[in-house]
Amino acid sequence: MRQAGFPRRPPPRGAKATSEGCLEPKGPIEQVYQEIAILKKLDHPNVVKLVEVLDDPSEDHLYMALLCCLSRPVMEVPAIKPLTEDQARFYFQDLIKGIEYLHYQKIIHRDIKPSNLLVGEDGHIKIADFGVSDEFKGTDALLTNTVGTPAFMAPETLSETRRIFSGKALDVWAMGITLFCFVFGQCPFMDERILSLHSKIKTQPLEFPDQPDITEDFKDLIMRMLDKNPESRISVPEIKLHPWVTKNGVEPLPTEDENCTLIEVTEEEVENSIKHIPSLATVILVKTMIRKRSFGNPFEGSRREERSLCAAGNLLT
Structure with missing residues (x-):
């Protein structure tokens, strides 16, 4: 302006x-x-x-x-003591419902990561920080600019040849990195140098640490969310039905109509x-x-106290 x-x-x-x-x-x-x-x-x-x-x-x-939110981020990364799969599932179900709601309102978050997921007083996750979010029209956002946290960026946003990419697919990738962090306490692609980190995100195959032991369903979900090809990457509606998320049908998520109001x-x-x-x-x-x-200055008392403390300090010195 x-x-x-x-x-x-x-x-x-x-x-x-x-x-x-x-x-x-x-x-x-x-x-x-x-x-x-x-x-x-x-x-x-x-x-x-x-x-x-x-x-x-x-x-x-x-x-x-x-x-x-009188609480904390769900976890700090790197984490010495990551979550169990059951704990991760509990928080991840909240994340899915929140992202589905945002996408339903035609909003792409673009910066999903553990530090932006706050645990409320009820113990459930609340998605925070919409500083780089995008509103879109139609069925998906067609984005051209790169924003967000480097370790959580999708490979298509780092491509020299790709100029337009799906907003929903970006959020799914970041959700996959976040879920990986939940269980392993670290990001799957790491490097102190930003260009090397970009290279790993684009080309390095996904590898799982030896510990902790993980279920095959968890491994399958992570691999499908961190598919480097956004066209074949799993979508949020598909994630909702994945056997790891629903605990093989024992914990089904609400339908879109139940979870979202336009x-x-x-x-x-x-x-x-x-x-x-x-x-x-x-x-x-x-x-x-x-x-x-x-009608008096509400901060005057504290200022007098500060002056008194300063004067006492001067006397002592």
Whole structure:
């Protein structure tokens, strides 16, 4: 916006009608508002809830207020003590349901990894961090740019010749890397040098560590998810029915109709998708004053304490 000469981002007005009565395509700012309106309406037990988006006129940033998950990522990689297959299945079933819901809403996450899977108070996974996600139309996203975490990138995104790739297939690949991490505590393709890592992802055959022992069903699922050819890679509907995921039918996942409800946003919701505030610091100050039911500076006491501590420190020295 600065480069274009605008002092502030304009409010969204939606698509405008041309003289022929057709709708002009939305501009980049209006598309952002549209995507935020959709993200705010996402409502699924396995997806972190976006509560509000704030626009501070003194900043060139949008602040996303997310529902607080008072817990931790499902695991850190590398992990000294990885998950058992049963533990991995429990969390992976949550991941499948969350990704199916996002794809149903025509959203590609693009950065699935253990650190973006937060364990909520109920013990279930919530997918977080939509910083590089994409919204698409039709049946799948046809992507041309490469984003995400290097060790979780699909081989087709690193190809010198391939220019367009399936968004859904990218998420499936990252889900496969994540499931591998769950059980083995490390990524299947690793290298300190980024170019060498890219080369391994594109050409190195998938190998399984000697420990722990894994079932054949688990091995089959991982190999099908980490198929280097996106055309033959397993899809999310197929993953849902895989015998390892369902524990040979004992733990079937809900159908798409049971798991997903389509979200639609109105023009008013798009226009109100971002809350314009006078100053983020002012909002925090006022909120704190209201909570403490006082018109005095709520931080004055802590400042006096800091000054007292500093003075005491000076006396001691």
